[in-house]
Amino acid sequence: MPRWGMVIDLDKCFACQSCTVACRMENNTPVAGPDQAGKGRAILWNEVLPFIEGEYPRLVATMIPRPCMHCDYPPCTKVCPVRATYKNEEGIVVVDYNRCIGCRMCTVACPYGVRYFNWFPPEWPEELKQHLNPDPEVAPRPKGVVEKCSFCIQRLHKARQKADAEGRAFMATDYIPACVQTCTGHARYFGDLDDPTSLVHQLAHSPRAFRLLEELGTEPKVYYLKQG
Amino acid sequence: MDIGNLLSTFFKSAGPGGALATLVLSGALLLYIFLARWIIGDDQQQ
Amino acid sequence: MHPENKNETVILNPLRKVGLADKLLWATLLGLLLLGIGVWIRQYVLGLGITGLNRPVYWGVYLTNFVFFIGLAHSGTFISAILRLAGQGWRKPLTRAAEAITLFSLPFGVASILVDMGRPDRILNLIWFGRYESPILWDVTAVGLYLLSSIVFFYFSLIPDIALCRDRLTQAPGWQRRMYTILALGWRGTPQQYHRLERVLDGMAIFMTMLVVTVHTVVSWLFGMTLQPGWHTALIGPFFLLGAILSGTAAVVIVLAILRKVYRFQHVLPVSLFNSLRKLLITFLLGWLYFMIAEHLTIGYGNMKEEMVVLQDKFSGNYALIFWSMAVLVFGVPLLIFLIKGKDSIGWMVLACVLINIGMWMERYIVIVPTQISPRLLSVSGQGIYLPTMTEALITVACFAGFTLLYAVFTRYFPIVPVWETAESLPVGHEAEPALQTGSATAD
Ligand code: SF4
Numbered sequence: 028m029p030r031w032g033m034v035i036d037l038d039k040c041f042a043c044q045s046c047t048v049a050c051r052m053e054n055n056t057p058v059a060g061p062d063q064a065g066k067g068r069a070i071l072w073n074e075v076l077p078f079i080e081g082e083y084p085r086l087v088a089t090m091i092p093r094p095c096m097h098c099d100y101p102p103c104t105k106v107c108p109v110r111a112t113y114k115n116e117e118g119i120v121v122v123d124y125n126r127c128i129g130c131r132m133c134t135v136a137c138p139y140g141v142r143y144f145n146w147f148p149p150e151w152p153e154e155l156k157q158h159l160n161p162d163p164e165v166a167p168r169p170k171g172v173v174e175k176c177s178f179c180i181q182r183l184h185k186a187r188q189k190a191d192a193e194g195r196a197f198m199a200t201d202y203i204p205a206c207v208q209t210c211t212g213h214a215r216y217f218g219d220l221d222d223p224t225s226l227v228h229q230l231a232h233s234p235r236a237f238r239l240l241e242e243l244g245t246e247p248k249v250y251y252l253k254q255g
Numbered sequence: 256m257d258i259g260n261l262l263s264t265f266f267k268s269a270g271p272g273g274a275l276a277t278l279v280l281s282g283a284l285l286l287y288i289f290l291a292r293w294i295i296g297d298d299q300q301q
Numbered sequence: 302m303h304p305e306n307k308n309e310t311v312i313l314n315p316l317r318k319v320g321l322a323d324k325l326l327w328a329t330l331l332g333l334l335l336l337g338i339g340v341w342i343r344q345y346v347l348g349l350g351i352t353g354l355n356r357p358v359y360w361g362v363y364l365t366n367f368v369f370f371i372g373l374a375h376s377g378t379f380i381s382a383i384l385r386l387a388g389q390g391w392r393k394p395l396t397r398a399a400e401a402i403t404l405f406s407l408p409f410g411v412a413s414i415l416v417d418m419g420r421p422d423r424i425l426n427l428i429w430f431g432r433y434e435s436p437i438l439w440d441v442t443a444v445g446l447y448l449l450s451s452i453v454f455f456y457f458s459l460i461p462d463i464a465l466c467r468d469r470l471t472q473a474p475g476w477q478r479r480m481y482t483i484l485a486l487g488w489r490g491t492p493q494q495y496h497r498l499e500r501v502l503d504g505m506a507i508f509m510t511m512l513v514v515t516v517h518t519v520v521s522w523l524f525g526m527t528l529q530p531g532w533h534t535a536l537i538g539p540f541f542l543l544g545a546i547l548s549g550t551a552a553v554v555i556v557l558a559i560l561r562k563v564y565r566f567q568h569v570l571p572v573s574l575f576n577s578l579r580k581l582l583i584t585f586l587l588g589w590l591y592f593m594i595a596e597h598l599t600i601g602y603g604n605m606k607e608e609m610v611v612l613q614d615k616f617s618g619n620y621a622l623i624f625w626s627m628a629v630l631v632f633g634v635p636l637l638i639f640l641i642k643g644k645d646s647i648g649w650m651v652l653a654c655v656l657i658n659i660g661m662w663m664e665r666y667i668v669i670v671p672t673q674i675s676p677r678l679l680s681v682s683g684q685g686i687y688l689p690t691m692t693e694a695l696i697t698v699a700c701f702a703g704f705t706l707l708y709a710v711f712t713r714y715f716p717i718v719p720v721w722e723t724a725e726s727l728p729v730g731h732e733a734e735p736a737l738q739t740g741s742a743t744a745d
């Protein structure tokens with residue numbers, strides 16, 4: 028069983044935010060509009076966070092793209108009263124939109140702020156509506172439930188089906204999330220962390236590797252490579 | 256039998272919690288109905 | 302057979318006539334309640350976006366109301382269960398008035414949670430898929446059991462008085478008499494019945510005391526079990542509990558004063574009662590100060606970065622105004638009033654208790670919101686904002702109106718001062734139970 032994980036090289040990332048856009052198109056996240064976005068209601072499964080230290084001209088900016096960390100010990104799934112969010116056998120933390128009761132306990136429990144609530148029914152401008160991803164697995168979520176990055180789990184399912192149809196064994200390299208595929212700077216790597224020969228495994232053990240809020244003991248499966 | 260495993264399954268899986276909560280609440284309800292009948296009682300035999 | 306109580310006529314007086322003033326009051330309160338329900342329906346149809354909630358402030362006024370109403374509910378159990386166990390006889394005239402606060406505020410605590418849910422239509426998922434790893438299930442169990450038990454505890458101690466109404470209020474309209482007959486369960490007031498009733502109430506008092514501690518602790522654990530700065534502290538449980546008992550007891554004072562005035566209960570509810578409550582309240586206030594200092598000193602002294610963000614926000618940042626006025630309202634002014642003016646003065650007592658309750662609502666708010674405003678990773682890109690909207694305000698008003706409505710209606714149909722518990726003597730042959738003997742008035 029693979030243990031899916033991601034590595035993001037901050038030296039290569041130039042904060043173009045293509046990952047954010049690719050994620051939106053792949054996963055059909057609704058468009059909040061400037062008004063609602065200003066109120067903090069935008070849904071961005073992947074977000075590029077600016078960490079700015081010091082003042083101009085001695086300023087150090089670190090841009091950190093932040094998907095869900097898919098923690099090995101996720102505080103979010105622990106508190107869900109109905110198991111509408113859980114970690115599957117391959118380590119991916121998913122949400123069951125048909126079961127979520129919208130209590131938002133998981134959103135306050137996640138230390139990384141990666142979970143989003145559907146404050147309104149989802150909406151898109153007319154032009155975008157025609158380009159929604161038709162995959163039923165990412166059908167627009169109803170209002171009142173929580174959603175978040177799923178490492179594009181629908182792509183995993185499709186990759187498995189494809190391998191089956193072609194009569195060959197499924198390989199970890201068959202599956203990559205949309206953000207990794209799109210990343211302009213080739214800063215993102217994805218694969219099986221448990222496979223010692225995989226690139227993500229090796230990068231995750233590089234001396235440059237670190238994880239966000241490691242001290243909390245959530246054991247994130249998204250690693251970063253320090254810049255500089 | 257692995258008690259630890261059993262316990263963690265009880266806490267983590269969906270369903271048993273709801274069942275226990277229902278059991279506790281309906282058990283309490285039954286107890287209270289019984290108590291009410293006992294208080295009112297039938298003192299004729301005494 | 303009914304107990305002999307020289308105040309019986311006075312106590313039953315409010316039940317004899319529902320006046321125009323009552324009807325106007327009820328209609329107004331009902332209007333506010335219905336308005337709130339309407340707003341909730343609108344919120345359900347449009348989505349929770351019409352509230353001020355957002356990311357990162359996922360929990361706001363509704364959760365504050367939840368904690369506040371559950372806290373208010375602690376009054377009754379405290380007065381009637383804990384003081385019962387402690388053999389404090391002076392509590393007797395005010396037990397029912399206090400328990401009624403419990404009974405009528407709990408439903409609005411529960412309702413606040415329903416209002417807060419994104420998908421209240423899926424509430425039954427909690428039963429089909431409930432799992433005990435989540436603090437929400439702890440809350441469902443504890444609050445559910447508490448609601449059920451306090452209804453029963455309240456009802457049991459009401460039975461003899463319902464029977465009294467059944468036999469005394471023969472002029473009442475037919476439906477009202479039928480209601481008494483059904484609810485009295487055929488109570489005849491035999492010594493054995495009184496004996497068994499006392500035994501059950503004593504037993505339940507122990508259970509209710511444990512429950513009351515559990516309930517507010519698990520309410521606080523909704524917050525305490527997360528890893529968020531400001532919430533993740535072991536003190537949050539006891540702190541919430543003490544706050545609950547403080548605001549609950551203060552609410553009892555307010556309610557008693559109103560009842561005393563409106564229903565002319567001056568003899569039934571003597572000033573000495575207020576003086577006893579005053580002593581309790583002073584104790585709770587000092588306890589509250591102790592927790593407040595223990596909590597904030599530990600965090601401030603430790604000076605951990607993430608905790609300090611929240612602490613500074615409260616002490617000198619955006620929430621400083623609410624924080625410090627909360628401290629003055631809950632602690633400063635009321636303590637001064639209690640010490641200097643409170644003795645023998647109901648007016649001053651009520652003022653202090655109103656301030657305490659306003660302050661306690663703010664205290665709940667200040668625990669819930671600032672932690673979310675500055676979440677760890679997002680605070681780098683500025684703070685979140687949270688401004689409640691009209692929707693939240695109207696629903697909050699509706700909760701308070703609903704509570705008052707239930708209370709006001711209840712006092713017109715049931716005796717709000719227990720006749721049998723305050724009686725000079727119960728039916729012959731009944732051995733006075735320990736609580737009656739030891740519980741002579743200790744009030745000054
Ligand atoms: S980052 Fe947050 S949402 Fe993702 S697994 Fe960890 S706790 Fe859950």
Ligand code: SF4
Pocket residue numbers: 106107108109110111112122126127128129130131132133134172173
């Ligand atoms: S909001 Fe949904 S997913 Fe999150 S804890 Fe509540 S029920 Fe579970």
